[in-house]
Amino acid sequence: MPAQDQQESPLPGDGAVRRTVAAVVFPGFELLDLFGPLEMFGLLSEDVQIRIVSELAEPVASAQGPQVVRDSSLSDVSACDVLLVPGGPGAGQQAHNTALLASLQRLSARAEMTASVCTGALLLAKAGLLAGRRATTNKQAFHWVAEQSEGVEWVRQARWVEDGAFFTSSGVSAGMDMSLAVIAKLFGLQRARDVAMEAEYEWREVSDWDPFAKANGLV
Amino acid sequence: MPAQDQQESPLPGDGAVRRTVAAVVFPGFELLDLFGPLEMFGLLSEDVQIRIVSELAEPVASAQGPQVVRDSSLSDVSACDVLLVPGGPGAGQQAHNTALLASLQRLSARAEMTASVCTGALLLAKAGLLAGRRATTNKQAFHWVAEQSEGVEWVRQARWVEDGAFFTSSGVSAGMDMSLAVIAKLFGLQRARDVAMEAEYEWREVSDWDPFAKANGLV
Numbered sequence: 001m002p003a004q005d006q007q008e009s010p011l012p013g014d015g016a017v018r019r020t021v022a023a024v025v026f027p028g029f030e031l032l033d034l035f036g037p038l039e040m041f042g043l044l045s046e047d048v049q050i051r052i053v054s055e056l057a058e059p060v061a062s063a064q065g066p067q068v069v070r071d072s073s074l075s076d077v078s079a080c081d082v083l084l085v086p087g088g089p090g091a092g093q094q095a096h097n098t099a100l101l102a103s104l105q106r107l108s109a110r111a112e113m114t115a116s117v118c119t120g121a122l123l124l125a126k127a128g129l130l131a132g133r134r135a136t137t138n139k140q141a142f143h144w145v146a147e148q149s150e151g152v153e154w155v156r157q158a159r160w161v162e163d164g165a166f167f168t169s170s171g172v173s174a175g176m177d178m179s180l181a182v183i184a185k186l187f188g189l190q191r192a193r194d195v196a197m198e199a200e201y202e203w204r205e206v207s208d209w210d211p212f213a214k215a216n217g218l219v
Numbered sequence: 220m221p222a223q224d225q226q227e228s229p230l231p232g233d234g235a236v237r238r239t240v241a242a243v244v245f246p247g248f249e250l251l252d253l254f255g256p257l258e259m260f261g262l263l264s265e266d267v268q269i270r271i272v273s274e275l276a277e278p279v280a281s282a283q284g285p286q287v288v289r290d291s292s293l294s295d296v297s298a299c300d301v302l303l304v305p306g307g308p309g310a311g312q313q314a315h316n317t318a319l320l321a322s323l324q325r326l327s328a329r330a331e332m333t334a335s336v337c338t339g340a341l342l343l344a345k346a347g348l349l350a351g352r353r354a355t356t357n358k359q360a361f362h363w364v365a366e367q368s369e370g371v372e373w374v375r376q377a378r379w380v381e382d383g384a385f386f387t388s389s390g391v392s393a394g395m396d397m398s399l400a401v402i403a404k405l406f407g408l409q410r411a412r413d414v415a416m417e418a419e420y421e422w423r424e425v426s427d428w429d430p431f432a433k434a435n436g437l438v
Contacts, residue, residue: 042283
């Protein structure tokens, strides 16, 4: 169900019952972690509105260079339906940003679903949102993430992991597969397949397809 | 070889012999058309610098909403090594933008490689750059593109097509596969495989893998 206070949200909206995907950006986010998922959600524009949210007023530079403009201040957003947290080289620094972590806690508590891509899972873990949950993350950075977080059951081989309202994906490209799984959950499997077709994306549909776990010596 | 006038270029550079990938953006570009390739090129930061170029000084909104900031004015860029042209719903309007098409001609003439993603191929065709060449484009928009362009041998079933210095890809996600092929050409196959591994991307390496041609009734 869309967040009940959708109409109270300071996010720009059209008054319809579109779900809001709030994507949190920070300096050094990984380009595809963010824009792979937003491509998929963006193909549902009748039902989904995307909002880039950031602590910073100025454009936010990705790890690869390109800069994105925020739609809303992170602290001004009162609710969203899907909270999306990318990873990237900048995630390590944000893992110590208590204000950002508090915002993730606050938004996740009211969101229908909370999703991370790649090392974005570290931020969910540091915010205490993955305590007692199964989750996954980037396979090259797997140990680095796992060593910094307690009480999380890290899954070594998974393209994405669903645990209750939490979806965590493996590295970079895996965010697209995870997003399609979120879309399937929200709008049905056929809708997710239609989005994948429109994006000419080969979605494998199964969460345990993950050759990168073995390639990185995790299994 | 990097563009010989690299040092004369008004693009910000570090003085090293990094290749410059200039990505042309316009209102209504498709998010993944742009950022899928830039993720791949961005993982080669020691050897590649990315520049977002646009006619417009203000941030440029994608078809999905998120806005990107340009690094350089399109008219100010004198040369680049790889010219990258995304597609998207906005490409139809740009197909009539003679100033933009002239800039594509000018930059392509001096570039080592020119690449398009999805309906970005329409812009290359309209700029006369694909005359007498084999090329491909988005499979849902295939006829729409083909009908607007003359003298191009449009390939119905291909993830990407290489013809001389020109690489054109199929729709949206295919830009990532095409970019890895460009990287293989520039830096060797192993380097492209390393990038795909780092991005946890399943690169099929063969240009004729394209189930979306059949799915869209093209073969």
